[in-house]
Amino acid sequence: MEKLYYKISDDFGFHYLxxxxxxxxxxxxIPLVVFMHGAGERGNPDGSELDLVKKLGFLKHVDSGExxxxxxxxxxxxxxxxxxxxxxxxxxxxxxxLRLNDNVDLSRVxxxxxxxxxxxxxxxxxxxxERFAAICPVCGEGISWIGGRLIKIPTMIFHxxxxxxxxxxxxxxxxxxxxxxxxxAQLVFFAGVGHNAWDYTYDESLVNWxxxxxxxxxx
Numbered sequence: 441m442e443k444l445y446y447k448i449s450d451d452f453g454f455h456y457l458x459x460x461x462x463x464x465x466x467x468x469x470i471p472l473v474v475f476m477h478g479a480g481e482r483g484n485p486d487g488s489e490l491d492l493v494k495k496l497g498f499l500k501h502v503d504s505g506e507x508x509x510x511x512x513x514x515x516x517x518x519x520x521x522x523x524x525x526x527x528x529x530x531x532x533x534x535x536x537x538l539r540l541n542d543n544v545d546l547s548r549v550x551x552x553x554x555x556x557x558x559x560x561x562x563x564x565x566x567x568x569x570e571r572f573a574a575i576c577p578v579c580g581e582g583i584s585w586i587g588g589r590l591i592k593i594p595t596m597i598f599h600x601x602x603x604x605x606x607x608x609x610x611x612x613x614x615x616x617x618x619x620x621x622x623x624x625a626q627l628v629f630f631a632g633v634g635h636n637a638w639d640y641t642y643d644e645s646l647v648n649w650x651x652x653x654x655x656x657x658x659x
Contacts, residue, residue: 441502443490446515446536448529454515455487456533457494459502461509469545471510471651473498474534476553476560478638482519490516496554497642508647511544513537523553523560530564534571547657550650552576554638555606562586562614569593573655576646579603579637582610587617594653595625598641600633 442460447453464470475497483489493514494503502508515533517523538544551572553561558580565575566586574594595618599611611627618625630640 441494441499443487445487446533448532452485454517454529454533455483455490456513456515457490457499458514458537459499459508459512461511462507464543466543468543470543471548471550472537472541472544473508473510473512473550473552473650474537475499475512475514476523476551476557476564477514477516478553478555478557479522480555482517482521485518485520487516489519492516496638497552501642509651510548510550510647511541517556523556524563527560527563527567530560531568531571547654548573548651549655550574550576550653552578552646553580554578554641555580555635562590565590565593570655570657574650574653576641576650577611577614578641579606579635580610581606582614584613584617587614587623588621590618590625591621591623593623595623596646596649597625597627598637599627599629600635600637601629601631602633603635603637605635 442458445455477493481492483492493516558577561577566589576596578598597611599608615625615627
């Protein structure tokens with residue numbers, strides 16, 4: 441995994457991790473998964489704690505030797521802030537990633553996040569729905585009134601039904617709002633699971649679900 445930096449201003453930016461498949465063939469177009477971590481993986485603004493980002497999600501499995509057929513980028517939120525306050529910078533970050541990696545298949549850019557990062561996933565998808573082929577928020581706080589903006593994005597939602605940190609009702613409200621407006625949101629509750637729904641989420645079935653979707657408006 442590479443450790444990189446997206447500079448926003450002279451004193452602010454996102455440190456981020458990037459994974460590229462070992463078997464990548466130069467010139468080949470590959471999918472991209474953007475991963476937004478939770479509050480517990482925030483780090484020092486100097487990037488010295490960037491490895492926290494690979495504690496959970498797909499990058500945890502990469503760190504253990506798992507191989508994936510897509511690129512993964514995972515920005516780190518400074519521990520002085522929260523993703524919800526930084527949404528205005530997300531599109532610029534993705535623009536930078538795509539500029540530096542012209543091998544990314546624009547029709548297969550996927551977005552996922554857990555807890556605080558799931559809320560960021562909802563907000564980013566609301567802001568820039570047209571950029572993503574599919575999204576997967578995991579145990580996050582939703583804002584159900586934005587659901588009507590997300591009806592064109594295939595959405596897979598995971599939540600533990602015993603989550604006492606962020607109520608499962610948030611995910612249910614989002615799925616209901618999206619689907620009542622004609623969208624396509626699938627909701628999975630993990631029985632007996634608390635806030636650690638991510639432990640049961642980032643597996644082969646999610647990989648296959650992501651890769652089954654394309655954004656035909658972007659090629």
